[in-house]
Amino acid sequence: MKYYEIDFHIKPTTDGHTDYEMIVQNTRDIIAALAGETGFETFEDTEDGMKGYVQTCLFDRDALDMAIATVPFDSVRVTYEINEAEDKDWNEAWENEGFEPIAIGERCVIHDGRHLPTSNSYDISIEIDARLAFGTGNHETTRMVAGTLLATDMDGKKMLDCGCGTGILGIIALKCGAKRAVGYDIDEWSVDNARHNAVINRVDDRFCSMLGDASILDSIGERFDIVTANINRNILLNDMSAFRSVMNDGAALVISGFYCEDMDILKTKASELGLTLSQTSESNGWACMMFRVGQ
DSSP: OOEEEEEEEEEESSSOOTTHHHHHHHHHHHHHHHHHTTTOOEEEEETTEEEEEEETTTOOHHHHHHHHHTSOOSSEEEEEEEEEOOOSOHHHHHHHHOOOOEEETTTEEEEOSSSOOSOOOOSEEEEOOOTTOSOSSOSHHHHHHHHHHHTSOOTTOEEEEESOTTSHHHHHHHHTTOSEEEEEESOHHHHHHHHHHHHHTTOGGGEEEEESOGGGHHHHOOOEEEEEEEOOHHHHHHHHHHHHHTEEEEEEEEEEEEEGGGHHHHHHHHHHTTEEEEEEEEETTEEEEEEEETO
8 A cells, every 4th residue: 555654843833832842742642633533544753743644545635734723733833744655564564563561550451462461460451453543551541531441330331432443442341341332433444453452352242343423323323321532622522412412311421632721611511411520630731531411
């Protein structure tokens, strides 16, 4: 397959900002989330930004420009250049690298097939073959949502994961006692990868992943006890009503993928839909919020 290499440049708009390094990293995360929604498959950091890779047949410059324009970057300016990438098997290159085991609290460890945990003290061990999909537990937002699920009674519950990536959150829910997990993603790579990871974790008999966006919820015909969405702020605001429409009475909505300063606007939106904030967590400027129906 032929790929474009998109070289994103992140430049400060003001001098001497004390948190500039964190702002750049947060901007990288936002760009990765937005570009991932337009077909990008993998990213790597550079000195002044990041590079993203997308199949030439899937690249939509207008969609990328519109996605970037939705984010008000106050302290940086984002530009990019388009080049043809070196012709090689990007999936194989990523898989040869893999990732080191990642602990989620004291109960759960996430690892790939090459880097096994050195300790047997974890109750839950999850193997993730990421294959370019988002969600290994390395990012703060994934860890916070995963930690929230681990601390929630999942026994016999039905769980929905919106933007499932590798399927990691659904797999955690199932290993914590959920009876069924459904995930959807707009990226075909992610949908296939989530199914694959459900198989290698032996929960595929209770797991389903589907291709689509929040509009797919109209046709699912199910209601859920736990809904998770680790997506950017604008998509959360746009899709939250769809999440609410498939939630049972007393169900929980766990969201992340946004900054702490975005919490108020998301809380207001949730309140308009009859959702009550029950807990929050923060990590390195990122936030996670849990809401309940009817409380």
